[in-house]
Amino acid sequence: MTALQSTGLDTGAQRIAPFKxxxxxxxxxxxxxxxxxxxxxxxxxxxxxxxxxxxxxxxxxxxxxxxxxxxxLPEKTDNMVGVHHIAYSYQSIGEVLATYERLKGLDIMPVWTINHGPTTSVYYRDPEGNDIELQVDNFADAADAAAFFHSKTFTANPIGTEFDADELVAMWRAGASDEQLCALGTAATGVNLGPQYR
Known part of the structure; x- marks a missing residue:
């Protein structure tokens, strides 16, 4: 018996999913x-x-x-149930880094920068305590990203490796390829635990 059957979700009907x-x-x-x-x-x-x-x-x-x-409304606190964060995908690491630079110029700084393995991600916190993730997929092929979740690398470190955004920007400006910039460990800070992201 599959997990879908055991939970009663396998109705035999074709899945109808939202398109966006x-x-x-x-x-x-x-x-x-x-x-x-x-x-x-x-x-x-x-x-x-x-x-x-x-x-x-x-x-x-x-x-x-x-x-x-x-x-x-009362202020949001860290010990409330609810959405942890919303993620937005960009087409390239260059778009994520250009957005980081633009926002830094507006004094909007990330609360966490991390290469999760499947994605390179920059997290921000809005004025009322909600978090958003600006990310890019590290794998061109979705099958390769799916396979990463079954790798020894992911098993050993399912959170990822934090990176220095300014160092990554410098590498990007110097002509590093998307593959180099999105490699796990690039511009690593050696710290892996960000605020509220344990």
Whole structure:
């Protein structure tokens, strides 16, 4: 008996899956700071705003992020249930590093930079304590990424290796290839435990 059968999920019907994630909605105590921060992160356009709700987008979707104005909400704490982080994929390591540079120029700094093995990832924390991951796939072939989860390397270190973002940027500017930049251990700091990411 398979795991799907044992949990009653194998109905014999063909899987019907969403073709994309459409949008994400935040409840905000300080809506303006949240909107401003996310617009800087994604260079997003303002689509709509009234006293209650703001919509922004960074592509052809009518809205990718929405923000409810709820000023009486308590602050988020680290010991609450809920979403740990949302990850956004980029086409190349160069795009991730260029975004890091642009945001650094706006005094927006990551809380964690790590090569997980399957991805090279830069984590940021928004003004109300929500984390986002800006990542690139380290493998061109999805099958190679899937295989990595069954490797001895992943078994020995399932979190990954932290890297120095400025050192990785310097290597990128000097002409290092995507494969070199995305190799596990490149620009390693030797520390693997970031805040809230144990």
């Amino acid at each position: 994630m459409a949008h994400l909605v935040y409840r905000c105590a300080d809506r303006q700071s949240m909107v401003d921060w996310y617009r800087k992160i994604f260079q997003a356009d303002l689509v709509f705003e009234d006293d209650i709700l703001t919509f922004i987008t960074y592509d052809d979707e009518h809205h990718r992020l929405a923000f409810f104005n709820m000023p009486d």
